[in-house]
Amino acid sequence: MRRIPAVIAVVGLSALALVGCSSAPAAAGCERPDAGSSALGLVKAGGEPGSPTISLTDPVYAQSTSFTDETVGEGPVVTAQTQDVVFSIAIANGATGAPILETVTPVRSVDFWTTDYAGFATMLDCATEGSRIVGAVPYDQLSEQAAANWDIQEGQSIAVVMDVQKVYKAAADGAPQYNDRRGMPAVVLAPDGRPGIIIPDGAPPQDLAAEVLKKGDGEKVGAGDAIRVQYTGVNWADKKVFDSTWEKGASTALSLDAVVPGFAQALDGQTVGSQILVVIPPELGYGDQATGAVPANSTLVFVVDILGVDAPAADTSGQ
Template identity: 35%
Template sequence: MNTHSFHPLTKAATLCCALGLAIGLAGCGGSTNPTPSEQESSPSSASSGAKLEGVSADGKPGQKPKISFKTPLTVTDKASAVLQEGDGDALQDGDHLCVRSVAVNAKDGKELDSTWEKGAPDCQIVVDHKTYGQYYDAFKSMKVNGTLGVGINDASGKAAGDNAYVMALTVVSKFKPLARATGEKARNIPADLPKVTLASNGKPSLDLNNYKPTDKLVAQPLITGNGPKVKADQSITAHYTGWLASDGKQFDSSWDKGEPADFSLDGVVKGWKQGLAGQTVGSQVLLVVPPSLGYGSSAQKGIPANSTLIFVVDILAAH
């Protein structure tokens, strides 16, 4: 869902991620250090309001459902239906949803892929009419542990075939991230570090302050939040801005995109994982990432090879 020039993620694409991109409900990268075109997931507009017919989900809410239908199933692309309403808290505007998914072939009913057995849930769906208008009413009628079925047919959209699937998305949890870092301002910040000032909306700006980076990671809290500690195997929702330590040039900022980003700490560059794990939700952290914990000798868009990188990261949620 989020598109950024810099993206410190390394994710292997799975079939379910590809299906998520196809329906505009989730975003997954398909390569190491993906570019914006690889990350982008546009809101769906096709087949608005079409209902997914003849599909059922059996099993205890919140656990992997068994998806059933008479085969072969005729699938209208992006048709949807609530298969299980759920038994947890009701979904509300602005909720970020963490989902597990299973994809089933419309031709023979066989399971193609599932995220129930691997990694953490995907938490990039937001209950937002502007972004997910086609599915908004369905989400608003659901609760946590509910399952939404979505038809995917990237062929004709009319007949079942090798390119037709049913994807079942189960909401296993939800959260609402903070808008910006909030907590107690840190004291006794080393005087030789770069200086950070904040705009009224929270976006940071940087004064290098004649800073001379070393080969060591710096993870200096600027604001200490009062939320839970971030675990090394979690994902975070964060606002961030990044600059080159060599000249202070900004190469990216989520603030300029108008929305925070979601990052798995199992997939980020080492400096992010080492510097953010153990920090608390609500914190703002100044990271100075040496090349050995960043991109090393590999140049990225806007980032020369062997660059030391400076970030200011607002940790808005951990999940």
């Protein structure tokens, strides 16, 4: 039985974050702060975009997190803490210059990084995809566990080079579309884009019914793509939410060949930035089998925001 996958578990880094920023062009209403420091002149960034390296000419100390954009990208802008990002990062001990870490993060929201490395989230505030950010973060802006893991002592700092590789949409931001099909659910949106679904009285559509509520101008998605989405699912019969990435606090990536047929049909060929309302009859959903909180023979209603497409996983089969 195919199903909509659950949110992917955390992998990779233990968690990251900083504080500060520099002046750079950004989206309307998102002004990149200036948090430079003379100490940043001691941090030397190298490596190709997406593979940063770091070295220090002298010890680097910072009383508060400071950073500057060495390169300003021209891609999408981080305008919300709930936005998902991918960045590659190189970190060194500011006191000794010893390398600590070079890695690429998994897809995570900006606010994910605040628990152990809150400064990284601040570094990303109004940053643009394609930017290279050089920063310095003091001991007291790391969690005790993070500082211990990296052997950073009180009074010391870390030096950072961060390449912002991918910025996803926080929610569907396409152009609103006019729909007039009778008997369809209504959708209301919270300020952050979280949908509420109002199921009408009466019988649901007998066939698959899909409407584009917002039409994005991004790339088309299809089979084989790892489509990054936020969604809410409601059972037509009892009008209750049975699954929601919004409630779980994280987006998810799904493939159209790993979800119920009606969900796949509704999303195939849609564009990034779009919001889709779909009513799925039982035969294109879970059929006559109960699945989790979904009873057998249920008509399912989803509102799906298409936020982006994840990069393909690296092929290590030949290694």
